[in-house]
Amino acid sequence: GENVEQHPSTLSVQEGDSAVIKCTYSDSASNYFPWYKQELGKRPQLIIDIRSNVGEKKDQRIAVTLNKTAKHFSLHITETQPEDSAVYFCAAYFNKFYFGSGTKLNVKP
Amino acid sequence: KAGVTQTPRYLIKTRGQQVTLSCSPISGHRSVSWYQQTPGQGLQFLFEYFSETQRNKGNFPGRFSGRQFSNSRSEMNVSTLELGDSALYLCASSQDRAGANVLTFGAGSRLTVL
Numbered sequence: 001g002e003n004v005e006q007h008p009s010t011l012s013v014q015e016g017d018s019a020v021i022k023c024t025y026s027d028s029a030s031n032y033f034p035w036y037k038q039e040l041g042k043r044p045q046l047i048i049d050i051r052s053n054v055g056e057k058k059d060q061r062i063a064v065t066l067n068k069t070a071k072h073f074s075l076h077i078t079e080t081q082p083e084d085s086a087v088y089f090c091a092a093y094f095n096k097f098y099f100g101s102g103t104k105l106n107v108k109p
Numbered sequence: 110k111a112g113v114t115q116t117p118r119y120l121i122k123t124r125g126q127q128v129t130l131s132c133s134p135i136s137g138h139r140s141v142s143w144y145q146q147t148p149g150q151g152l153q154f155l156f157e158y159f160s161e162t163q164r165n166k167g168n169f170p171g172r173f174s175g176r177q178f179s180n181s182r183s184e185m186n187v188s189t190l191e192l193g194d195s196a197l198y199l200c201a202s203s204q205d206r207a208g209a210n211v212l213t214f215g216a217g218s219r220l221t222v223l
Contacts, residue, residue, distance in 0.1 A: 043199065043217060046213075089151060096157065096167065097212070099154075100151055
């Protein structure tokens with residue numbers, strides 16, 4: 001089955017800096033890659049997603065890149081703000097969702 | 110539009126008991142999937158129901174089961190509870206089969222097994 005690895009497990013940045021979270025997947029048939037943000041005590045919420053026929057997608061300060069050959073995708077957050085502090089999960093989909101183990105992002109004011 | 114509603118939000122059970130959790134999807138959504146979230150483990154897929162049929166199942170023992178009703182509401186049941194079943198159980202709904210459309214999560218049911 002699919003295996004999704006996510007790194008780093010924790011990431012601490014200064015406000016205004018960029019943050020990058022990386023995920024790798026094993027099944028080349030995976031075709032949908034969403035990213036979820038989960039604030040403490042709250043439900044995961046989709047922040048951006050990408051399908052396998054697209055290499056990059058951007059939404060304001062957030063971007064996702066996908067390298068199908070290398071089987072990895074990354075989340076990029078620019079100009080980080082304290083409200084970006086949360087746990088971020090990547091996922092890969094092929095018949096079912098496989099989630100990474102999460103990255104706890106701490107943005108220091 | 111109401112979001113995904115899960116009940117109960119919190120519950121405490123003892124080993125050996127069974128529990129039933131409920132999930133009401135967003136109106137018009139036909140797919141409901143369930144996930145177990147534990148610290149450090151991320152989200153583990155349990156199963157997906159689409160139009161009352163189990164479409165897919167994760168690697169959990171048979172003590173975990175679910176069903177979906179004609180109004181798309183779904184329930185999951187865990188029998189013979191073990192301490193390791195303590196977790197946040199999240200359900201998510203999507204308009205069509207999961208993966209074709211965005212997942213919207215409920216707030217979860219936090220189960221504590223003593």
